[in-house]
Amino acid sequence: MILLKTSKDSLKGYEIMRNFDFLMPSVNFFGPGVIEKIGERAKILNMKRPLVVTDTFLEKLPNGPYEQTAKSLRTAGIDFVLYDGVEPNPKVRNIQAAKKLYIEKGCDSIITVGGGSAHDTGKGTGIILTNGDDITELAGIETLDNPLPPLMAVNTTAGTGSELTRHCVITNTETHLKFVVVSWRNIPLVSFNDPMLMLDVPRGMTAATGMDAFVQAIEPYVSINRNDITDSQCEKAIQLIEESLREVVANGHNIEARTKMVEAEMLAGMAFNNADLGYVHAMAHQLGGQYDAPHGVCCALLLPYVEKFNLIACPERFAKLAKIMGENTDGLSTRDAAELSIKAMKQMAIDVGIPKSIKEIGAKIEDFPMMAENALKDGNAFSNPRKATKEELIQLYQEAYDAN
Structure with missing residues (x-):
């Protein structure tokens, strides 16, 4: 809120709000066929020789996102270099190999094609x-002093929001530590979200990335850094996910459901880019780094246990979440209504086929103390609405392990 008058009398009746910034790419293309604009935008950004970063599956997929990106660049007369070494939970070795190729081939910019890993x-x-x-x-x-090379992101999954955000998550295979570099300098200059690129995403990946978007809409809603703008984005994203995630897992070629999921993940990405996340992501990063497990699955498995822990910090927020998720809260106390939101989170994960416990993805009890300690240091931990001790996070891992 900007107050035009500053006298004490003029402030009567106003709620003084803290200042906040709002970050997102300067240009975001959305809708069927927008991938055709990649070459045009590359020329506008004066990209002469971009490094196109993707994985081998997309690189070999006939008429897939990479092939369509390459066609658009060639049509625009832009030479490019391919790096197809992206792995799930990208590793330090991946970015070092890409850097080496970038320098050897004289690249001047980067275009990513894929999901969060790319x-x-x-x-x-x-x-x-x-x-x-x-x-x-x-x-x-905000540890980065220098800008990155010009960066555009072509998104192929409705989940991570990484094409919009300042977060970069990398795994150190020597320590099994998944860490995050959060900086406004990481935000791509242009993002592309074409729902038609996502029709053939496998069911398991659709569920995992969809649950990631679900978590990324819930955590900013209860974050200590939330604001009215991010609240509205979270509420709409959750509504869209409730309407479409189950349908798109059941039928990946449901274009309406796919489109709603893309809208939802974009809104969730904008929200957490500005309101930040919480312990679900901080703890999930440790699971993913330690056991090389899918990020969205890790988030989904931890979500109900972390948010049940958080509930006492802002029960009215969780009561509102229950209503947004379609639960009948009429006549209930705030606490009882809030409890329904936790039930709804569990049910969503069950419906889309997420495993029942972190034990099923290889978690080991003896690793919990180390993971809890690292989670408390994670860049996402500081905006969680309730502050936890190491012992409390160990207990949350244990609850997610014992789930059945």
């Missing part, structure tokens, strides 16, 4: 090109 690989490559070779030293919030 976007994080592209961001990580840009980071070590301009801010020093050891990305582990840059973990944290």
